[in-house]
Amino acid sequence: MLSPKTIATIKSTVPVLEIHGTDITKRFYNMLFTNHPELLNIFNHANQKQGKQQQALANAVYAAAKNIDQLEAILPVVKQVAHKHRSLGVQPEHYPIVGEYLLKAIKDVLKDDATEEILQAWEEAYGVIADVFIEVEEEMYQDAAKQPGGWEQERIFVVDRKEQESDVITSFYLKPLDGKPIASFKSGQYISVKVSIPDDQYTHIRQYSLSDVPGKPYYRISVKKEANTAKPDGIVSNYLHDHVGVNDQLTVTAPAGDFYLEKSTAPIVLLSGGVGITPMLSMLKSSALQHRKTTFIHAALNGNVHAFHREVLSLEHPSLNYFVCYEAPTENDADKKSYNKEGFITSDWLKEILSLNAETQYYFCGPLPFMKAIKVALTNLGVEEKNMHFEFFGPAVALEPAMS
Numbered sequence: 524m525l526s527p528k529t530i531a532t533i534k535s536t537v538p539v540l541e542i543h544g545t546d547i548t549k550r551f552y553n554m555l556f557t558n559h560p561e562l563l564n565i566f567n568h569a570n571q572k573q574g575k576q577q578q579a580l581a582n583a584v585y586a587a588a589k590n591i592d593q594l595e596a597i598l599p600v601v602k603q604v605a606h607k608h609r610s611l612g613v614q615p616e617h618y619p620i621v622g623e624y625l626l627k628a629i630k631d632v633l634k635d636d637a638t639e640e641i642l643q644a645w646e647e648a649y650g651v652i653a654d655v656f657i658e659v660e661e662e663m664y665q666d667a668a669k670q671p672g673g674w675e676q677e678r679i680f681v682v683d684r685k686e687q688e689s690d691v692i693t694s695f696y697l698k699p700l701d702g703k704p705i706a707s708f709k710s711g712q713y714i715s716v717k718v719s720i721p722d723d724q725y726t727h728i729r730q731y732s733l734s735d736v737p738g739k740p741y742y743r744i745s746v747k748k749e750a751n752t753a754k755p756d757g758i759v760s761n762y763l764h765d766h767v768g769v770n771d772q773l774t775v776t777a778p779a780g781d782f783y784l785e786k787s788t789a790p791i792v793l794l795s796g797g798v799g800i801t802p803m804l805s806m807l808k809s810s811a812l813q814h815r816k817t818t819f820i821h822a823a824l825n826g827n828v829h830a831f832h833r834e835v836l837s838l839e840h841p842s843l844n845y846f847v848c849y850e851a852p853t854e855n856d857a858d859k860k861s862y863n864k865e866g867f868i869t870s871d872w873l874k875e876i877l878s879l880n881a882e883t884q885y886y887f888c889g890p891l892p893f894m895k896a897i898k899v900a901l902t903n904l905g906v907e908e909k910n911m912h913f914e915f916f917g918p919a920v921a922l923e924p925a926m927s
Contacts, residue, residue, distance in 0.1 A: 525591065525651055532644035533591045540588055543632055544581035551628035552577060559620055563725040565611050584625075587652055594655065603781050605656060609663040610715040610779040611728055612676060618653040625649065667777040672704035677717065680775045683741055685768060688830035692798060693764055694734065694745040700772060707737045708778035710805040711886070711914065714742055717774040720762050729759045732801040732888075732914075733778060734831075736808040742775070745830060747798040782888075782914035784809050789882045790816040794868070794897050796889025797823060802914060803888060804831055811840040818877060822848040822868055822893065826856040846876055868896065870903040879904060888914045 525533075540547070556563055567576065583600065590596040626646055630637045668675035684696035699705055713730040720727060731744035748764040749757025767773065784791070784806040791810055795803040800821055810817040817840065823829040826849065835845060847862040856862055864872055877883075885906055887897045894913060901911060 525648060529644045529647050530592045532640055533588050533648050536641060536645075537585070537588050539633065539636065540581075540585045544585050545577055547625075547628045547632045548577040548580040548584070550631050551580070551625050554627055554631075555621065555624045558624070560725075562617070562620075565613065565617075565728065567728070587648070591648060594652070599781075601655060601659060605659040605663060606779040606781050607730070608656070609660050609667065610713070610730060610776045612776065613660065615657045615661075618657060622646070622649045622653060663779070667706070667779075670706050673706040673777055675777075677774050677776055680742070680773050682767060682769050682771050682773065688745055690827045691750070692745050692747050692828070692830040694743055695763065695767070695773075697742045697744065697773060697775065698740065705740070705742065706777050708733055709780075709783035710736060710809040711783035711802040712778045712780035713802075714744065714778050715776040716744070716759070716763075717776075718759055718762055718767075720758065727759045730780075732780075732805070734801040734804050736805055736812070742778075745798070745801045745804075780914075782886075782912060784886070785884070786813070787884070788813075788815065789884050790818075790878075790880070792818045792820070792877060792883055792885045794820045794885070794887040794889075795822070796893035796897075797828070798830075799887075799889030799893065799914075800830060801888075803886065804834070806886060807835065807840070807843075808838065811838060811843070814841050816842045818844045818846070820846045820848065820868065820873075820876075822850070822889070825849050825851055825853045826859070826861050827853065832861065844876070848872075868900060870900040873900055873904060877904075879906075881907075881910075884910050884912065886912045891915075 556566075583604070586597050586600065587594075626642055626649070629645060630642060633641075664675050667673050679700040680697040681700050682695055683698045684694075686694045686696070688694055711732070713732045715728050715730050717726050717728045731746060733742055734745040735741075735743040746760050746763050748761055782802065791806075793803045793806055793810075803819065803821070807817065807819050819835065821829070821835075826832070829847070829849075832847070846864070848864040848866070848868050849856055849862040850866060852862055852865055863876075883906075885901055887894065887901075889897075894915070898911065898913070
């Protein structure tokens, strides 16, 4: 428990964190990796280069400070991050290292404003928050290991099949090298894949949504190849496309993630953009098994890059409405009449095709601009926040416009 004095001191730093939070986290990561370069084997280098991780951590630190007197308010975020940490192999011994350099970063950026009282309060608060993470993650490690077919850390899988789903998306069917059963998962969850790229000093770990239903003797991930090879976030995906084939081995951690289809009888609406179709396809297949009323809406540039269209059409689903929106359909798309709307998904179009009611649950995933547009569209239609569920490919960011 934190003392009232510590809580008051932490809360007094909230306005400062709002201004200097990102500067603190940039300094933190710089010092952390300078002194502990081995941690680059865990962290996503692309998110570091693009500033995404720094901003995400700044938001997390700000939220922790703002809610320091009611940490239960940030427990959903703690669990979301803990899933990622478990899938990356974060261990309890990493937390004191992070705490040390976070405090040093606060001191470096705030200088004289970081009084001894503030630093002591943050050290105490960080210890409490770290203990929460460690406890939650330890339980997740145990759950991952003790479930049928489960394991705690890493396991070697073999690429059993590799299938092209569109011009840019390829599926990899992964089976365990040891031939033993594999853990089940919830539709929408992901696995982490670790690769060692030649001439790269550090390993890379990426999360990929499982694009098939649980209960298969394999895991299927469906990976988009980045056309812009200069983009740092495409290094692993492009490596998988270009250099990993049938019979090659990959290091994998057990399924994780807090974005998944809840068991219920309530109707669902699934909305995906681009490669965001991967968790949605798993949810769609599970909804068929649950006999749930389902509307599936997918947005893509055109039919050439639209993956799984035939798979969805061939799905035996007792209650499915399927809609496709192409931003720039080709002549072939027009000839085949393979889409329902040209342009973008809008509130007006959703109002036309959806039967809105208070019970319906909405799941959406895709590129950040798509996510923001869908959030706005659903809000405009009166959908309550509690009925919206979404997944980020990368560190979480705010979907709402920044407050001025």
